[in-house]
Amino acid sequence: MAFRGAVITFPGSNCDRDMAVALEKVSGTPALRVWHGDADLPERLDFVGVPGGFSYGDYLRCGAIASRSPIMRAVVEAAGRGVPVLGVCNGFQVLTESGLLPGALMRNAQLTFTCRTVPLRVENSQSLFTGGYEQGQQVMLPVAHHDGNYFADEETLDRLEGEGRVAFRYLDACNGSRRDIAGILNTAGNVLGMMPHPERAIEADHGGSDGRALFQNAVESLIAA
Amino acid sequence: MKVRIHVSLKPGVLDPQGRAVHHALEGLGFTGVEDVRVGRLIELDVADGTSEAQLEEMCRKLLANTVIENFRVETAEAA
Numbered sequence: 001m002a003f004r005g006a007v008i009t010f011p012g013s014n015c016d017r018d019m020a021v022a023l024e025k026v027s028g029t030p031a032l033r034v035w036h037g038d039a040d041l042p043e044r045l046d047f048v049g050v051p052g053g054f055s056y057g058d059y060l061r062c063g064a065i066a067s068r069s070p071i072m073r074a075v076v077e078a079a080g081r082g083v084p085v086l087g088v089c090n091g092f093q094v095l096t097e098s099g100l101l102p103g104a105l106m107r108n109a110q111l112t113f114t115c116r117t118v119p120l121r122v123e124n125s126q127s128l129f130t131g132g133y134e135q136g137q138q139v140m141l142p143v144a145h146h147d148g149n150y151f152a153d154e155e156t157l158d159r160l161e162g163e164g165r166v167a168f169r170y171l172d173a174c175n176g177s178r179r180d181i182a183g184i185l186n187t188a189g190n191v192l193g194m195m196p197h198p199e200r201a202i203e204a205d206h207g208g209s210d211g212r213a214l215f216q217n218a219v220e221s222l223i224a225a
Numbered sequence: 226m227k228v229r230i231h232v233s234l235k236p237g238v239l240d241p242q243g244r245a246v247h248h249a250l251e252g253l254g255f256t257g258v259e260d261v262r263v264g265r266l267i268e269l270d271v272a273d274g275t276s277e278a279q280l281e282e283m284c285r286k287l288l289a290n291t292v293i294e295n296f297r298v299e300t301a302e303a304a
Contacts, residue, residue, distance in 0.1 A: 061290055068287060097290065104292045107241050151238060151293055176241070 003027035003223055005047040008075065010036040010066045015052035015088065015199060022199040023049065026215045027223070036069040045083055046222045048075055052089030052144075052197060062105060062147045063093030072098050084128055084218060085191045089145055092183070092193035101184055101193045102160070103152030108145070109176025115144040117208065119171040120182055120196060124164045127185055129192045132217030139210035141196035143174060148195040150177035150184075160184055168194055226273050228280060229299040232289045233264035 005023040009016045020031040031049070032042050041048065055066035066072065072094065079085045079100055087095040095101045108114055117140050122133040133139065152160070157178055160166055168183035175195070183194025198211025234240050240262050247261040267288055271280070280298045289296040 060287070064287065064290070096292075102292075104290055106238075106293065109239070109241050111241050111245055149241070176239070 001223070003029045003047070003219055004032065004042070004045050005029070005049065005219075006032040006034050006042055006045050007049040007051055008034050008036065008071055009051070010053070010055035010069065010094075012055045012057055013051050013053035013090070015090075015197065016049075018197075018199045019049040019051045019086075019088065022202050022211070022215050023047065023219070025202060026212065027219045034071060036066065036071050039070045039074065041071070041074045041078055045078065047218060048078060048083060048085045050075065050085065050087040050091030050094050051199075052091055055090055055094065058090075058147075061093075061097065063090055063095075063097040066090075066094045067097035067099075076100060079186070079191050082188065082190050084222065086129060086214075086218070087191075087193040088197055088199060089143075089148075089195055092195055093147065095191065095193040100191050101186055102156050103150055103184070105147050105195070106149040106151050106176075107147050108149050113144075113146045114148070114175055115142075117142045117201075118174050118196065120168045121171055123166045123169050124185065126164070127167060127189050127192065128218050128221055129185075129214050130167050130217070131221065132213030138171065139168075140201070140208050141198055141211055142200045142207075143196045145175070145195055148175040148177065150175075150181045150195075152178060157181075163187070165189075167192055168196065226271050226275060226300065228269040228271055228275075229301075230267040230269065230280075230284060230288055231264060231297040231299065232267065232284075232294050233296075234262055235293055235295050238293050 023031040122137045125135040165185040170180040198214040201208045201211035242263045243261040284296040
């Protein structure tokens with residue numbers, strides 16, 4: 001059956017098209033586009049992308065207003081049923097604010113907006129999203145954020161590490177994140193939030209294609225399932 | 226009824242903005258500032274009779290992120 005992926009657009013999203021293009025490039029099927037005010041997701045979805053950007057102008061806290069939008073209630077419900085959900089950058093912030101992932105993303109420790117390509121280590125290559133990488137593999141992905149400083153209490157951090165839920169780690173201090181965490185999975189492994197942008201690195205023309213394996217593995221696994 | 230919601234970072238949560246403000250104060254020659262924490266003040270105008278419980282629910286559900294922030298509700302008429 002053809003792959004059915006959807007990408008959410010909030011007012012202020014700016015990576016929604018990039019994520020839709022990435023999904024289409026690897027699946028051959030255009031991604032469905034969903035507006036934040038919609039109450040329901042399209043039926044029979046294989047994948048939901050929550051994109052980067054500055055939803056609702058980052059008012060109150062990054063991702064705070066978006067996480068309370070009508071469509072996010074549907075996304076939380078779908079994630080609970082096991083539908084894979086990928087949140088990138090502002091999408092990661094939305095997923096923590098919605099309670100799908102633990103912790104919070106605070107202002108970068110160095111206070112500056114960080115926009116560069118950074119080295120990451122793949123810490124868990126067993127998930128739907130990271131199965132296309134080798135355990136411990138180093139990948140280069142772009143980051144572009146002001147609020148990517150991952151915070152959680154020690155107990156939560158220990159649990160994330162113990163359960164293999166740290167998906168990606170920064171190899172150089174990027175933003176002050178606790179334990180250099182760049183991306184985490186939920187308990188069931190069907191929700192991934194990460195600050196780096198895999199959708200901005202899927203072709204050589206992007207300056208690197210290390211992000212492609214993430215989409216490739218997810219799409220191929222889901223089509224095969 | 227006027228209500229003030231004070232949102233502040235929990236103790237132990239690093240506050241990069243507070244640290245920057247602290248440095249700036251020192252740069253202006255103010256000495257003796259031990260620490261700076263930056264928070265947020267939200268003013269609400271709510272219907273009379275809005276309960277403390279309702280206000281706290283607003284804080285927990287949206288106005289504060291209780292992973293990193295504490296909140297205090299101030300309902301003084303003078304607010």
